[in-house]
Amino acid sequence: MNVNEALDLLKSNGYKATGKRKDILDYFAEQDGYRTAKDLIIHLENGNDTVSFDTIYRNLHLYNEMGILETTELSGEKHFRMNCGNHHHHHFICNECGRTKAIDVCPMDDVKKSLVNYAIEGHKFEIYGLCPTCQNN
Amino acid sequence: MNVNEALDLLKSNGYKATGKRKDILDYFAEQDGYRTAKDLIIHLENGNDTVSFDTIYRNLHLYNEMGILETTELSGEKHFRMNCGNHHHHHFICNECGRTKAIDVCPMDDVKKSLVNYAIEGHKFEIYGLCPTCQNN
DNA sequence: TTTACAAATCGGAATCATTACGTTATTATA
DNA sequence: TATAATAACGTAATGATTCCGATTTGTAAA
DSSP states (O other), X not given: OOHHHHHHHHHHTTOOOOHXXXXXXXXXXXXXXXXXXXXXXXXHHXXXXXXXXXXXXXXXXXXXXXXXXXXXXETTEEEEXXXXXXXXXXXXXXXXXXXXXXXXOOTHHHHHTTOTTSEEEEEEEEEEEEOHHHHTO | OOHXXXXXXXXXXXXXXXXXXXXXXXXXXXXXXXXEHHHHHHHHHHTTOOOOHHHHHHHHHHHHHTTXXXXXXXXXXXXXXXXXXXXXXEEEEETTTOBEEEEOOOTHHHHHTTOTTSEEEEEEEEEEEEOHHHHTO
């Protein structure tokens, strides 16, 4: 997902393409890992932009619902990143820099066999650690 | 893990077996799913017990570090349950009642092959949905 | 291009889980 | 039972997130 695809998606769903929305998309497009609402706020403030919590959180949630951003919760704080593809996948997440590596292994086929009377609504599979770069710092 | 095992573990590590600690263990022993600090507080208050946040959180963390309680984070809130065994396993977690079912499938052996230069520090694999009981309510 | 209105943003207060802290009480041990 | 260390109390502080009334902005129609 890139910025233009995301903007098109917004418009085709009747949402307005505002300046703030573009700024937020630009930020996540140039990152390649999970970032928090606070990371985003700091970035925008450095660009001499004013930001309201309302605007930040409303749009992060909207983007997540629309599939523009993926989200995960790490130590009590929501983290967001650009959606990196339409195929089902999971992530290695670096504890230091938040950057990710896609993992194509998914154990759900195996698991479903042992949950026959359960209604499965979702699952989470994440691997945490240090990426090659952060191991040398 | 049952209450007596946990109390022995506490004592053998030099921790005191206080009334509050027993109350907290009793609570988790009679539950069979993930519960929050708030769930515990409400339970203790109903028993006409006074509770300090300090006591609750300090002991929840202690129990987690000692392996007496397992923990996971669901929608921004930490959840705890009695440790249900020494073997490595994962959980199906009911979105309605918090009860769990152990899952023995673990995909990490497969995954490690694609993360050769990464330092793996942990992983999380959880399945969410409705248990058989909660589907009928 | 202006107008009009719905949608979005602003600024700040409120909320909720969790942590921190000085004081008081309880536990284990001698 | 006296002692010292550990734990609990009560409450204030913190940090992320949500909420809200007032104001501004984007878009579609005139």
